[in-house]
Amino acid sequence: MKSEGKTMKKILFASTALVATAGVAAADVTFGGYGRFGLRYAEQPAGSTASDTFLESRFRLNIDGTAETDGGVQFSARVRMQADDNGALNTAGTAGLNGARFTTQYEGFRVDVGNIAGVIDNLPNYYGFEPGLSAFTGQYTGVDYAFDAYSSTGAGVNGVFAQYAFGDFAVSASFSPEETGAGEQYGISAQYSGANWAVALGYSENDPIGAGADSSDMLVLTASATFGAFTGVIFVGDESSDLDPTGANFDTFYGLSVNYEVGAATDVMFSYGDGSATNDTQSFGLGVVQDLGGGVSLRGGIGQNDTAGVDQMVGDLGVQFNF
Template sequence: MKKILFASTALVATAGVAAADVSFGGYGRFGVGYMEDRELNSSTDPADLVAGSPDTIIVSRFRLNIDASAETDAGVKFSARVRLQADEDSNNGEANAAGLNGARFSVEYGGLRVDVGNVAGAIDNLPNYYGNEPGLENFTGQYSGNDYSFVGYSSGGAGVNGVYARYAVGDFAVAASYDQSAPGTDADRWDIHAAYTFGNITAALAYGETDAGAGSDLDMTVLTLGGTWGAFSGTLIVGDESTGTVATSDTFYGVSAAYDVSSATTLTFAYGDGSGDGDTRNVGIGAIHDLGGGVSLRGGIGEIKRGNADGFMRADFGAQFSF
């Protein structure tokens, strides 16, 4: 990550601010991706499906994080981030134009951090929620059986205009987030979590709830575990949710793992499902080979099954580099 330091007379003159810093960093990836019957399976929304879409397409992503920060004489750090990102359209393989997302602002002091704007919520930040995601595109994960919509960071859109706060002391941390999921209504949404690390294992518990206005409230409770034992690491997720739909209001669960075959090569695995008829089952394996200098070769293969529909295969392979 390259940093550009701006220390002008105007900044020095600003009361209580010692210096300002702007940094750039991110990653790029490109390769090929395969989805069986892409024109039928690339989206759950029929309006997004494109007839005649090829099963094999060129996949890519360019992500640039732009971070700006300043620190007061008292040691309070203020920062902000916007993200520039360009991907392919997974429905038809065509390239999408790059765009900026909504801004996130942060204040940090000691063990306390508060984010405002396009925030990642307490469940989105839950340790080991995402686990190990095989593939260049991370197309499969242990969380696939979860259908509850929690506060999440948006890479390509405005995101929520919410607030997230986290306080950590030693091996213990608590967090909470809030946003008005439907502006102009009383459909407020909030998440909380607590996490504790003991030795090489981290356990975390989270709860989220959405006030659905005149309808029934929606909620989710989820527990995660994750640990590392030498060359092996693994995660576990289990939860219960009420989504307002009978087919997806149920228990969900999953596991993931990673194993370092050598200092340069890692194998990954993920499985996720739920007990509801409308849940999505994911299972996949992948590999990462480090070429040094922040460059790696990545790929994966797996199956996705949505509800009672037939499963379909996905696979990808390509290169990723960090900067």
């Protein structure tokens, strides 16, 4: 599953800090991330000069700094460096640092500021299982609402995200201010995790300032369950926009994704996404991940997108290595 906060193996880079008084925890700086490369296929429309087949690549490096007070309050900051290919243009991209995210945590309470992921981006199982090396599709393809999301290559929304976890429950809220006409956005969510199942509900609303501004909102529910080697996710919600009263783009959306562990080193996954709006994208995909050991895996998938009656075959195959 894809998520900005997904746990990755981290390598300790520097651990000892000079402190003025005894008993203060040491500050740490850690580096972690992954690289991937392979071939990707995306069927181009008739008359297009873009290539159907091109090199797929990404380099991602997270830089995390943490410190902790005598009382157990943890402070941390993250920046990310990421370079991606330029898709069907078949050119390489360059890497640069994104906007910083700052975090304060104490027991079950957490606050993020800066380049945040909002409540929808943080919602458990929102992304489900995404087939392919590049996660070229997912259960969410029917969604059109632009929620606050962590930016890997830009400055981000400069907002606030807060979460309080108690036992198997957690509640969250997020807010980002008006930015160059994009509107202020706020959201709330709640989640519960059982022994082999989980459910989460999130709501977000965007309110631009000014006459004729396009207010929009989104409500989404996710549910997951695991039975032995099989894990399934159900995804459903509704969205609306003041400038789309007929529901051409904003309406009900739904999807599902599943993962099956064929063996100790092989996973097979499937996803399906759609919506009831006229211009929603219906998409499905099938993918395989083969663990090669040492944080290296062979990944690939094939699928199809259908938007307003126009079909597109997609697929990829390559290697990902975590560090």
